[in-house]
Amino acid sequence: MDERILIVEDDAETAAAVRAVVEGLGCSADHCDTLEAGIAAAVSGNYKVIVLDRMLPGGDGVEAMARIRAGGATALILILSALGRAANRVEGLEKGADDYLPKPFEPDELRARIRALLRRGTMQVLDNDLMAFGDLEIRVKARTVHVKRAHVAVSPKEFELITYFARHSGQLVTRMQLLENVWNLHFDPGTNVVDVHVGRLRRKLEEAGSTAIQTARGEGYIFAPLGAVG
Amino acid sequence: MISARPLAARATLRLAAWMAVAVTIMSLGAMGLQYRLVETRLMAAQKALLAADLDGFRALYDQRRIIAVRQAIEFRSTAASSDEVLVLLDRQGGVLAGPESGWPVAVAQKGGSFGAEPAEIIPESGTRWLAVSWDLPGGFSLLVARSLRPVDDTLAAMRRGMLGLLAAVLVAGGAVGWLAARSVMRRIGRVNDLADRVAEGALDARLPGARSDDEFGLLETHVHGMLDRIQNLNRATHRLSDTIAHELRTPLNRMLQKLARVEGQEDVTADLKAEMRQAIRVFDSLLDISRAEADQGSGGGLVPVDLSAVATEVWELYEPVAEDKGMLAEAAITPGLMVLGDRNLIAQMLSNLIDNAIKYCAAGDRLTLTLAEVEGRHLMRVADTGPGLPDEIKGEAFERFVRAERDRGTAGHGLGLALVRAIAARHGARLVLPATDRGLVLEIGWPKLQSSE
Numbered sequence: 001m002d003e004r005i006l007i008v009e010d011d012a013e014t015a016a017a018v019r020a021v022v023e024g025l026g027c028s029a030d031h032c033d034t035l036e037a038g039i040a041a042a043v044s045g046n047y048k049v050i051v052l053d054r055m056l057p058g059g060d061g062v063e064a065m066a067r068i069r070a071g072g073a074t075a076l077i078l079i080l081s082a083l084g085r086a087a088n089r090v091e092g093l094e095k096g097a098d099d100y101l102p103k104p105f106e107p108d109e110l111r112a113r114i115r116a117l118l119r120r121g122t123m124q125v126l127d128n129d130l131m132a133f134g135d136l137e138i139r140v141k142a143r144t145v146h147v148k149r150a151h152v153a154v155s156p157k158e159f160e161l162i163t164y165f166a167r168h169s170g171q172l173v174t175r176m177q178l179l180e181n182v183w184n185l186h187f188d189p190g191t192n193v194v195d196v197h198v199g200r201l202r203r204k205l206e207e208a209g210s211t212a213i214q215t216a217r218g219e220g221y222i223f224a225p226l227g228a229v230g
Numbered sequence: 231m232i233s234a235r236p237l238a239a240r241a242t243l244r245l246a247a248w249m250a251v252a253v254t255i256m257s258l259g260a261m262g263l264q265y266r267l268v269e270t271r272l273m274a275a276q277k278a279l280l281a282a283d284l285d286g287f288r289a290l291y292d293q294r295r296i297i298a299v300r301q302a303i304e305f306r307s308t309a310a311s312s313d314e315v316l317v318l319l320d321r322q323g324g325v326l327a328g329p330e331s332g333w334p335v336a337v338a339q340k341g342g343s344f345g346a347e348p349a350e351i352i353p354e355s356g357t358r359w360l361a362v363s364w365d366l367p368g369g370f371s372l373l374v375a376r377s378l379r380p381v382d383d384t385l386a387a388m389r390r391g392m393l394g395l396l397a398a399v400l401v402a403g404g405a406v407g408w409l410a411a412r413s414v415m416r417r418i419g420r421v422n423d424l425a426d427r428v429a430e431g432a433l434d435a436r437l438p439g440a441r442s443d444d445e446f447g448l449l450e451t452h453v454h455g456m457l458d459r460i461q462n463l464n465r466a467t468h469r470l471s472d473t474i475a476h477e478l479r480t481p482l483n484r485m486l487q488k489l490a491r492v493e494g495q496e497d498v499t500a501d502l503k504a505e506m507r508q509a510i511r512v513f514d515s516l517l518d519i520s521r522a523e524a525d526q527g528s529g530g531g532l533v534p535v536d537l538s539a540v541a542t543e544v545w546e547l548y549e550p551v552a553e554d555k556g557m558l559a560e561a562a563i564t565p566g567l568m569v570l571g572d573r574n575l576i577a578q579m580l581s582n583l584i585d586n587a588i589k590y591c592a593a594g595d596r597l598t599l600t601l602a603e604v605e606g607r608h609l610m611r612v613a614d615t616g617p618g619l620p621d622e623i624k625g626e627a628f629e630r631f632v633r634a635e636r637d638r639g640t641a642g643h644g645l646g647l648a649l650v651r652a653i654a655a656r657h658g659a660r661l662v663l664p665a666t667d668r669g670l671v672l673e674i675g676w677p678k679l680q681s682s683e
Contacts, residue, residue, distance in 0.1 A: 011480055017487040055476050082479035083472060085514045086574050087521065104483035104506065107490050157546055183547055187578045188511055191585060196550045 003027045003048040003118055006075065008038030010056050014103070018051050018080065021110045025118070035059045043071030049117050051110075054081035054092075062092050069096065076117045080105065086187035093186075100186075108219045112172045119171070131166050133225035136210050138166055147208035157182070158201045165213065165223035174220035242411040249407025254400045261392045268388060272381040276360050280349060280376050283314075284362065287374065296326075296370055303327035313377045315359065321369030351378065358382060417446045421453055433461045467524050471517045478513055482506055508643075515645040519630065522575065522652035532657070534679055535571040537608055538563050541601050544580040548588065556593030563601045567608045568679040571657050579653040582646045583612045583672060590637075591616035595669070607660070607675040615669040627663070 005022045009015040010033045022029040030045065032038040035058030042050055050068070052061040065077055076098040081088070084102020092100040098120075099113050131138040137146040143159050145152045154162065160182050165173060175194045179185050198221055202213045212225035290298040296318075303316045304327050318327040349362045352375070361375035420437055427435040436454055441447035486506065489499050525531065545561045552559040569576075580599075587597050591614050600611045619627050620634040628651040633644035650672075654661040660675040 011483075013484045013487060014480070017483075017490075055472065082476040082483070084475065084479060084510070085517055085521075086578060087518070087572075088475075090574050103479045104486040104510075106486065106503075155546075183543065185543075185547070185577055185581070186574055187581070188507065188514075189547075189581050189585060190511060191551070191589075193547050193551055196554055197547075200550060 004046065005029050005114070006038070006041055006045060006047040006050045007031045008035065008042075008050065008056065008061065009033065009053045009080070011053075014053075014080075017107060018110065021107050021114065022051075025111065025114060027114075027118070033057070035061065035064055039064055039067055039071070042068045042073045042075060047073070047075040049114055050075045050077045051080050051114070052077055052097075054079060054083050054088075062095050062097065065096050076120065078113055078117060080110070089186040106219055108172060108216075109174050109176065112174050112177060112220065115171050116168060116177070119168070131163075133166065133169060133212065136205070136212055136225045138163060145205075147205060147210045150208055152204050152208045154201065154204060157197065158204070161197060161201055162205075162223075165221070169223045169225065172216050172220050172222055177220070242408065242415045245411035245414075246404050246407035249410070250400050250404035253403035253406075254396060257399045258396060261395065265385070265388060265392065269381075269385055272384060273360075273378075276376055276378060276381060277349060280360055280362065280374065283374055283376070287372070291366065296366065296368070299366075299372065300327045313380070315354075315361075315373070315375040315377075317371075317373040319371040326370070421446075421449060424453065428457060433457065433464060464524060467520065471521060474513070475517065479510070482510065512643050512645060515643070515649050516630070518575075518578070519645070519649050519652040522649070522656040526652075526655045532570045532572055534568055535573045535576060536566065537569045537571070537576065537610070537676060538565045538567045538601060540573055540576050541580060541599065541610065544577050544584065545599055548581070548584045552584075552588050552591075552597050555588060555591070557588065557591055558594075558596045559598075560596070561599040563599070564603060567601060567603060567676075569608060569657065569676045570679050571676075575653045575656065579650050580610075580612075582650055586646050587612060587614040587616065587670065590614075590670075603678070604675075606678065608678055610674040610676065611671065613666070613669065613671040618666070618668065618670045619663070624663075628661070 005027045007015055007018050007022070007029055009018060009031065012033075015031050015033070019029045019031065027048075030041060030047075032041050033056075035056040038050075038052065038056070038061075041047075050073075052065070054061045061079060061081070068075075068077070077096070079092045079097045079100045080103065081092070081100070082103045083092075089100045089102065098117060101110060101113055129139060129141050131140065135148045138144075139146070140163070143156070145154050145159065145162055161178065164178065164182050175192060176188075178194050178198070179189070198213065205212055210225065212223055214222050214224055216222045287299055287302065290302050300318055303318055306314065306316055307327070316327070317325065320326050349360050352359050352361050354375075358378040359375040360378055361373060363371060363373045365371055424435055424437055436457070437450055441450050486503070489502060492499050541563050542561075542565075545563070549559050549561070584597070584599065591597060596613075596615045598611070598613045600609075600613075602609055617636075620636060623632050623634050626632050628647045630648040631644045632648075651661055654674055658677050660673075662673045662675075664671050664673060
């Protein structure tokens, strides 16, 4: 991936950490440390993803999103902010952010999010009924999962879970991402409730003979039905 | 809020009615006094006329005795005035002079000399008469009576006039009262409408136009002053919580980035990360609590939310956790119950409650979540058969940082129930801890959303 990513961030150390993640993904990073410079760069440059802070010199990144969009930028926006309460996150997403990550953040978490956004930019709309990964098949309309032609009974939530995994196959998917996207919850429930659900789904798949879901170091899971992790 | 209009109209009507009744009573009093005065004057005039007659008869009697009186009566009778009846009887009771009908039954013959007193009022052939009678020397009896018809006619006309006038005063008083009350109510209504808009969350709502130079203008100025102050405080609260978040999370972020570069001490870094996450949770909870408390009572930011759907989602999230712990978990959720709320806050609150229950219960304990419509409210009930609340903190379990001594070993900060209470209050929901034999039961009565959509 040789995409351009814009970082709008006033804290130098955070900006450096974000830059490290971006460059680790093989993308090039531009950095602005004020809101005005950020908006100007976002509008003029051809960026794939913008990592945008909120409490910047010059204003709130969330309020600036409308100006960035109005300027014709098609970049996907990831808000990376110290305003990390559930209410802040919901507000940011409702105002048009594509993703919202609160500070402090784990580099792995940011990497997973940026990667998901980069992929969303290139991914065709998945409207085909069958998602097949070797001997694991997901039938979207029928909402069924099959491993080696055998039906695996999953609950509605588990089906949503495996579909989300499938759409991000081969990538690290974090617990926070699952909670936000599968359960639509934007607060930290304290206990790792997500683990219990993933564990159940995983056992069902393993009983049917698939090791598609693997625990990733630390922060989450990787859906790698074909054994390829990337 | 819902019945504001009929309420104002009721007050207007009441004021108008009071005004009309008061004005009518006052005019009734004035007219009554006048009526009494006229009545007295007219009677006095009649009495004076009667006295004059009697003086005449006495003069005649003094000069020429009965003969003259009889002649005078006959002369007067031919004049045929219906306003006067004169009767003279002889000693056997035969009519010497006067009408054929003779002496009226109602008047007793009595002695005495000429004089207007004691006159009596007698009814005779449909009219009232003012009558005086005497026994004259020699066994003669004389009756002089004057008709009160002119007096009665005048008074009757006056009464009719008064009735008409009273009706007019009642209507006019009501109308004036209505107009006056309506203008007052309209100005109070303006302030009420403003209060309604503020209650719905529009803290920046103000009354348009200039303040008038009277008490209402002063009231509006006061209300505006209070709203400005609330708005400033609210802004300051929000700014402060944003600043706290920024000033706390930015250094934590630097720490976390540095931790990511530490190698070879996975256990220590994992512990540190968990501690940081806990610290952030505590700060977030505190900020969430104060935010929910600041927004309490204002409907701002609340939208129709399917409470049943949120409850189901959160339940499905936690049910496997409870089952894995060996608990018996059951939910009975009536579908389609709507409230005006913040989905995220409701989910957070319920997650707190269920997470708490799971944390304190042991294998074999029962956890139930029920949501149903009870007595006009959506009653949410979270019940477990765990250890319950220790008596020592029962009274203050919903205060911040209150934890039981026995739970020192369990992770937590005593903010869960405080946040639950703040979120309930934010939604106008009633939170109760019903007495229970075993475990903890918590009931939240949510106000129903009016429209069924």
